[in-house]
């Protein structure tokens with residue numbers, strides 16, 4: 001089953017986006033957002049979220065797709 005962004009209700013979320021939500025909002029957070037919505041929610045730029053995502057992936061976190 002595809003997970004859809006809680007905010008815009010239209011974007012299907014990638015494993016990376018879901019992982020990023022868990023990482024930034026907490027493992028037990030029910031809120032799952034796409035990158036643009038997550039950026040707006042956290043009041044940061046999308047660019048910043050994407051570079052954060054890259055950094056976390058480099059650390060080899062299992063929540064994310066391997067590089």
Ligand SMILES: [Zn+2]
Nearest residue numbers: 005008034037
């Ligand atoms: Zn969204």
